[in-house]
Structure formats: C-alpha cells, structure tokens
Amino acid sequence: MNRVLDLRRHPLKSAAPEHVADAFIGKHGLDGDRTWTCLDADGTIGSAKQPRLWSRLLDVAAAFDPAQGEVTVAVPGRTPARAGTPEADDAVSTWLGRPVRLTRQPPQQLKRHHWWPDEPGMIPDWATGKEPGGDDVVAARHDAEGGRFFDYGALHLVTTGALERLSAEHGSAVDPARFRPNLVLDLPADPEPGQRITIGADVVLEVAIPTPRCVIPSLAHGDAPADRALLKTLAAHHRIDVPDFGRATCFGFYADIRAVGTVAVGDAVTVTG
Template identity: 25%
Template sequence: MTPVPALQVTSLTTTAIKGLGVVPRDEVELTRTGVVGDRAFLLVDAEGNLLSMTRTGAWAGHTAHYASESGTLTVTCPDGTAVTDEVRLGAALEVDFFRHHTVPGRVVEGPWAGLFSDRVGQPVRLVRPDADNGGVDLRPVTLLGDASVAELARRSDLDAVDARRFRMTLGFSGGAPHAEDTWEGRTVRVGGAVLRVEGPVKRCGAVNRDPVDGSGGVRALSLIKGYRGLGQSTLGRGVLFGVYADVLAPGRIAVGDTLELDAEPAALSH
C-alpha cells in the first residue's frame, strides 16, 4: 500500500494593511484573533467603505510592516522607497465591511492619506481597527492546499497559478485537490497551535488581481466557477476556494510544520 503523504505547511503569508501585497513568512505567532500583525490596518474611501483588493489593485506592489513594540508602521513601495511613521490615532470611524458587518476603528494620522490617495486618484484614509487583526474577513486563519491550486491550473490549461493571488494565511502540501473542503468541524494541530476548520471561503474579484502588480489577466474567479460551480458559504452562495479556521489554542507555526487532523469532526459553534 502506498503511504499517504504527510500534510505539511509550505507557505505562510500576511499583510499588515489589508489590500496591500502579502508578505511570505518563515514562521508566525498565532493568537486567537489571528497572526500577530496581520490585517492590523484597513484602507477606506471617503464614505468609510472598505477599499480591498477587489476594488483596486493599485497597492498590490506595496508591502507593509507594523512594529507593535515601537508603534511604527512602514510601507515599502514597488521602487524600494519606504515611508515610516509613528501610528497616531485620530477620529473614530465605523468601516463598512462588504455590507456584511462594520468594523469600528480610528483614522491613522500622518502621511498615509496622501500616500495611498495619490495611487488611486481619490481620497483614501488608513484606519486602525479597535480589535487586533480587525481587517480579517470572517475568521482569523485561512487554509488552502497546494493540490487545489495545482488542480485549478490543470483544469484551466495553465502551466501554473500563483497561490499568492488567494492571499491565504497557510498553504500546505500532501492532500488531494480540495481535501480541505471536507475538514469542516475538524481540529487541526499545526506547530504549537490548534485550529478548527469552520467552512469555505467565498471568493471575490480580488483573486483576479496579479499578486505582484495588481493587474488583471488570469480570470481566476471564472476559472474556479467553471469546474467547481457555486456553493454555499457564510457570506451566501458563490465561488468557493479554500477554508476558514478559528484558533482554539494559540502558538507558533513555521513552514515545514506538519498538520495533524483529528479523527472525527468536532461540534461546531458559531
């Protein structure tokens, strides 16, 4: 009998500002609300609506790092120049998050409005949510199998699909295509953390954006729908790819760690 390959972490990515490019990480510290420093800030338009990768890819080539110890934020531009400033909080604001919920926060004063507004030609504000990891969509962690990404490429007659366009917390090898879809309610031990899979991620137009420059090209949303159809998620019916997870026990996770699934699904609590 051919041994079943172990499930193993192959990638970890975060972004301090939702809507900017994701940054590969060798290891991360996972709390109950998410990876330390991940999705710590949001960008909003003049009306206080979230500006995500779906609405603009103008910032895909920018990356951000938040040093919580010193309270400083650094944004690195595609040309290598960087802007660093102390995080100074201003007016309170309720951010409209996909018309699904609102996220309370404070506008961040300093150079950020000018920096981000210039890139898109409209007024933009940087917001620090009141809660840690306040920029995560629904759950603190997302998972996607490498085999699922490879299956998308195969079904679409593409040589490869860059997994960064899905902006997932954790990628893993060793499973069959879309194996993660069958894990809802199951406990996953990885590194020093314990997760519980909570259901599928409903994809939006952000997956059509090139992860390097934010341009279009690969119509990933249509390609996924072409062979997977539509399914049901917490956000309603749509194109599903990858899964959410909650954090049952915080801990450190590193590339190369093994994912260990429990034998039976645990009872879900929403």
C-alpha cells in the same frame, strides 16, 4: 510529511502580503494581520473587491514589527513610512490618485465598495438581487476585540493539493497569492469542515467553511499578471454548497483557532476528525 509551505500576513487590508518565517497565531488570527485599512473620502474602507478603486493597493507593501507593534508601508518609488503618519497617508494617496487615510479605527458605519463579477456563477446565492458587473456598497466587518478588518474568518488557508487541481483545470499554474491566504499547507486536499488541523507543537485549527471567491483572484498580484479567465475556471469547477449559506464559487477555507501558539514554515501539519 505534511507541512506549512508558506506563511503570509497582510498588515494593511488589500495590500501585498508579507512573507514571514514564523508568527504567533492568537485567538484573533495571525499576529499583525489586517490591523490597518485605508479610509476613503466617502467613508468606505479599502478593498480590492472593487478593483476600479483599489486594485493598485495590491502593489503596496506592508510589514508588521512584532516588537514595536507598528506597521510600515512601502509604495513603489517612495520611501517606506510608518502607518498612521502623514507621510504614509500621502504616499498611498499619491499612488491611488486620490486622498485616503490609513487607520486602525473603523468608522461608525463600516462599509466598502464591492464589484460583482460578470462571469456567470461568481455571484453567491445569498447575494440576492445583485447584478453581474454591478457596483455596490456593502457592510464590512471589524473584529473589535482583536482590532482586525476581516471579511469573514480570522484565518484563511489553501492547500497545495487544491492548487494543483485548479492549475490542471485552468491549464496553467495558479499562484496562491491570488487567494491571499495566511497559510499555504502542503496537503493533498482541503480538509472538510469540522476537521481539526494541528500545526507544530501548539496550534490547533478547526475548519469552518470554504472561502467564497470574488474578483480578486483574477487581478494582477505582484509577478502574477491579471487573468480574467481564472474566474471562469473557478465558476465551472468550484461552485459548491456552503453549509448554512447556499451555493457559491469557493476556493480555500476559513479556520477557527482552537489553540494558540507560534507557527513556522516547515512545521508539521496533521489533520484529524
């Protein structure tokens, strides 16, 4: 039976995922997902897409309490603290080595730093004029109605079939944590754009587009060490045409939410359309 294998949320953008047994998926995504971000002194928000500045954020844990609507952050070696307090700001600032502030409110000019990978094929067609290995400041996105700091879609998914294929191409097992999904589905392959995914009794998703990849999959994620060669594998085998955008190296997919409800690990998954 096809099913939900894993369920993850990221209460703090670019921090480590929180593995949960069940969660509510509303019209803006997984409850509590990417509701907080780090604000740097230059006014940009935190994203590990510029690892020189933000890769250490991947080791910061964040947990969402649905009952209280609060997020707790835990920096290695420090006592957990509630996001929005001076204690949390100080812990994350000390860990990163510069002053930052955790916030739910986007700055007026919402931007982030982005490092363009120097591996051939990792820059998408629509990023015209970008230099491999270059640092850039780009516009960031915020879902004002839902209060989410998303790069593109509200829900990101990967499948076991695609992961198995990638692992065979790469010559070693690839941890799904490298792609920061919300759901890992036990399916033989990724569904196509336009197909619908029913999860459990209530939730219905519609596949939107494949997910363009950046440098993040090659960084260290918890027990998964840095793997620069993974970008070469992705570029060699997963550069495709993204409808309405152009060619890009992709893995996983974004989905739109057509019907809301609670999902749980082990829920049945059905693909139609």
